[in-house]
Amino acid sequence: xxxxxxxxxxxxxxxxxxxxxxxxxxxxxxxxxxxxxxxxxxxxxxxxxxxxxxxxxxxxxxxxxxxxxxxxxxxxxxxxxxxxxxxxxxxxxxxxxxxxxxxxxxxxxxxxxxxxxxxxxxxxxxxxxxxxxxxxxxxxxxxxxxxxxxxxxxxxxxxxxxxxxxxxxxxxxxxxxxxxxxxxxxxxxxxxxxxxxxxxxxxxxxxxxxxxxxxxxxxxxxxxxxxxxxxxxxxxxxxxxxxxxxxxxxxxxxxxxxxxxxxxxxxxxxxxxxxxxxxxxxxxxxxxxxxxxxxxxxxxxxxxxxxxxxxxxxxxxxxxxxxxxxxxxxxxxxxxxxxxxxxxxxxxxxxxxxxxxxxxxxxxxxxxxxxxxxxxxxxxxxxxxxxxxxxxxxxxxxxxxxxxxxxxxxxxxxxxxxxxxxxxxxxxxxxxxxxxxxxxxxxxxxxxxxxxxxxxxxxxxxxxxxxxxxxxxxxxxxxxxxxxxxxxxxxxxxxxxxxxxxxxxxxxxxxx
Numbered sequence: 022x023x024x025x026x027x028x029x030x031x032x033x034x035x036x037x038x039x040x041x042x043x044x045x046x047x048x049x050x051x052x053x054x055x056x057x058x059x060x061x062x063x064x065x066x067x068x069x070x071x072x073x074x075x076x077x078x079x080x081x082x083x084x085x086x087x088x089x090x091x092x093x094x095x096x097x098x099x100x101x102x103x104x105x106x107x108x109x110x111x112x113x114x115x116x117x118x119x120x121x122x123x124x125x126x127x128x129x130x131x132x133x134x135x136x137x138x139x140x141x142x143x144x145x146x147x148x149x150x151x152x153x154x155x156x157x158x159x160x161x162x163x164x165x166x167x168x169x170x171x172x173x174x175x176x177x178x179x180x181x182x183x184x185x186x187x188x189x190x191x192x193x194x195x196x197x198x199x200x201x202x203x204x205x206x207x208x209x210x211x212x213x214x215x216x217x218x219x220x221x222x223x224x225x226x227x228x229x230x231x232x233x234x235x236x237x238x239x240x241x242x243x244x245x246x247x248x249x250x251x252x253x254x255x256x257x258x259x260x261x262x263x264x265x266x267x268x269x270x271x272x273x274x275x276x277x278x279x280x281x282x283x284x285x286x287x288x289x290x291x292x293x294x295x296x297x298x299x300x301x302x303x304x305x306x307x308x309x310x311x312x313x314x315x316x317x318x319x320x321x322x323x324x325x326x327x328x329x330x331x332x333x334x335x336x337x338x339x340x341x342x343x344x345x346x347x348x349x350x351x352x353x354x355x356x357x358x359x360x361x362x363x364x365x366x367x368x369x370x371x372x373x374x375x376x377x378x379x380x381x382x383x384x385x386x387x388x389x390x391x392x393x394x395x396x397x398x399x400x401x402x403x404x405x406x407x408x409x410x411x412x413x414x415x416x417x418x419x420x421x422x423x424x425x426x427x428x429x430x431x432x433x434x435x436x437x438x439x440x441x442x443x444x445x446x447x448x449x450x451x452x453x454x455x456x457x458x459x460x461x462x463x464x465x466x467x468x469x470x471x472x473x474x475x476x477x478x479x480x481x482x483x484x485x486x487x488x489x490x491x492x493x494x495x496x497x498x499x500x501x502x503x504x505x506x507x508x509x510x511x512x513x514x515x516x517x518x519x520x521x522x523x524x525x526x527x528x529x530x531x532x533x
Contacts, residue, residue, distance in 0.1 A: 030206040031265075032257045034160050036073040038153065039066035042130065046114070046146070052129040054079055055118075055157060061126070075258050088117045088124060095119050097127075114143060116150030118157055125154045125161075168267045172274075175204040179275060183282040190286050191220070197279065198224040201250055205268055210253040217246035217283070229253055232262050234269060236276035240283050248276050316361045323361065327354040375499075377412045377522050378420065380445050380452055387424040388443070391432070399438030406445045411521040413452050419495045426492050427456040427515050434460030434513060451501075451518040458514075463507040471505060492517075 029037065035053060043051055043066055050067040061079040066072070087101040095117040102115055114130040128150050178200040182193055194215045202211035202224055212225035217238065233251025237244050250272055256263035330350040333339075339347075384406065395402055424443075431441050439459035446453045463471070472493045496503045500520050507513035 031160070031164055032073075032259065034164075035064055035157075036066070038156065039064065039073060040068075040071070042128075042149070042153070043068050045149075046130050048130050050131050052076075052131070053126065054084065054129075055126040056081065056084070056124060073257070084127060085124070088127065090124070095124060114146045116147055118150060118154035120154060120158045123158065125158050128153055168265065171204040172267065172271050175200055175271065176274065176278070179278055179282075183278075190217070190283060190290075191222075193279075193282065193286070194220075194222045197248075197275075198222050201248075201272075201275070204271060205250060206263075206265065207252060207254075207256065212251060212253060214249045214251075215246065215279075216249075226253070227251065231255055234261065234264050234272050236272045238276055238280050238283070240280055240287065245283075248272060248279070319361050320358070323354055323358050327351060327358065330354060375414050375416050378415050378417060379412050380410055380420075380454060380519075381406045383417065383420050384424060384443055384445060384454070387421050388428070391425070391428050394432060395441060398432055398435065400432060400435055401440050403440055403442045404444075405442065407447060410445055410447050410452060413499075413519050414522040415499050415519065419499075423492050423495055423517065424454075424456075426489065430489070430515075431456055431458035431460065431513070434458050434462075436460070439512075447521070450521075452521050453516060453518055455514060455516040457512060459512045462509045462511045462513055464509050468505060468507060472503075 035055070039051055039053055043049075048068070050065065053064045053066070055062050055064070059081060061081040061084050063076045063079050065074045065076050067074070083101075087098050089096055089098065097115055097117060114128075116128050118125040118128055130146065179197065182188060182196045182200075188196075194217060198213040198215055201213035202208050205211045212223065212227050212230060214221060214223035214227040215238075216222075227249070230249075230251035230253060232255075233249045236248050238246040238248065250268075252263060260266040261269050330347050334344060334347045334351070384404070388402065392402065428441065428443070435441070435458050442455075442457040444453075444455040444457070446455075471489050473490070493503055496517055496519070502518050504516050504518075505513060506516075
């Protein structure tokens with residue numbers, strides 16, 4: 022009967038065992054001490070009202086000193102036993118629990134008031150204790166094998182789903198929370214939850230969990246989430262709360278394995294995204310070359326339109342309406358030629374050429390392309406340019422690229438309109454350019470990654486994640502630095518610091 026219960030978890034098995042023995046001996050309760058690894062756990066069963074408790078552990082060395090083994094088997098030192106019995110006045114039956122050569126624990130049956138165990142009971146108890154020792158030892162071995170089998174099954178399933186090429190990170194985590202509960206002692210009341218960044222995956226009502234185990238998920242050395250496995254009901258205390266030491270080992274192993282899987286999946290997704298972005302960048306380069314060629318082709322007809330309109334305007338006797346029309350043609354041609362000139366300046370592929378530039382002039386020229394886009398988006402442009410700004414030494418096209426990237430990012434952050442502020446200043450020996458917006462702002466996690474190549478918060482097709490890293494690279498190549506401040510819902514401000522052109526400070530001092 023006792024061995025038939027061996028499919029139960031350890032605590033449930035010991036509880037059923039204690040209840041059966043207490044009923045058979047018609048006693049008030051009993052103590053069951055079991056040796057687990059290097060510890061001796063003490064369980065107490067009380068019959069009325071029925072309770073099964075884990076009391077303070079007994080020093081294993083005391084149990085070993087109290088129970089001796091000789092040629093006749095295991096015997097109890099009654100004097101040392103008396104020092105450990107909680108109620109020396111009660112009638113007690115005590116017997117070691119053992120196999121042929123291994124001490125398993127100790128069984129104490131407490132008779133209670135008026136209950137005297139006669140010799141037949143003591144003889145019967147001795148034989149039952151031998152069977153109990155075998156049952157406890159057998160259950161321990163069977164339970165250990167069963168726990169190993171569940172652990173291996175869980176890890177096998179994890180390996181199987183992680184190696185599936187068609188499953189992404191979300192699919193893997195969604196399946197992980199389903200394979201974890203069967204590996205714990207009480208699968209019927211076990212639920213699991215995995216958290217990664219801001220995403221959660223769970224197998225049941227985790228909010229109702231009474232107690233749980235936790236292991237952190239670290240990807241590339243940074244904690245990104247955790248795995249939690251818990252019980253929906255209270256269970257007796259074992260190694261770690263109601264959990265086994267083997268379950269702690271399993272959840273830690275799963276956390277390490279899933280971290281490796283996520284690192285690999287993330288690297289693969291980054292590789293595919295990088296490949297797409299490189300293809301997109303190649304297309305952009307091709308379009309840029311095409312645009313430059315078209316711009317060159319447009320220059321000649323624009324020159325002809327401008328020249329002939331100016332010649333026609335000099336013809337004597339033209340009606341006023343014709344003269345006004347010719348003036349409009351001339352203005353449109355000049356505007357078109359200016360657009361072509363700035364397009365060639367921005368898209369040119371010649372090596373960087375640094376020369377003395379006035380930042381205020383560059384800002385006004387750079388905003389030329391972007392004013393209409395701001396107007397369409399309901400964005401007001403506010404300029405606050407310092408009048409006493411020293412010149413800088415920089416490449417004009419690269420400075421235009423910096424300004425364009427920062428302004429475009431600010432426009433995209435103000436989806437519902439707002440105010441774009443562009444400022445220049447000379448402070449603490451640096452020429453400063455600041456681009457601020459009143460948009461959605463950024464969290465600390467995003468701020469930490471804005472200069473990481475290919476990191477983007479924009480939808481697919483709307484950003485490459487290269488704009489700000491390129492800006493940072495250009496600023497660094499000019500001996501400057503860039504800083505960003507932002508809070509969610511409070512907008513962002515990018516400030517660039519560039520050194521003034523050599524001898525510019527001395528000239529300002531002399532003029533002053």
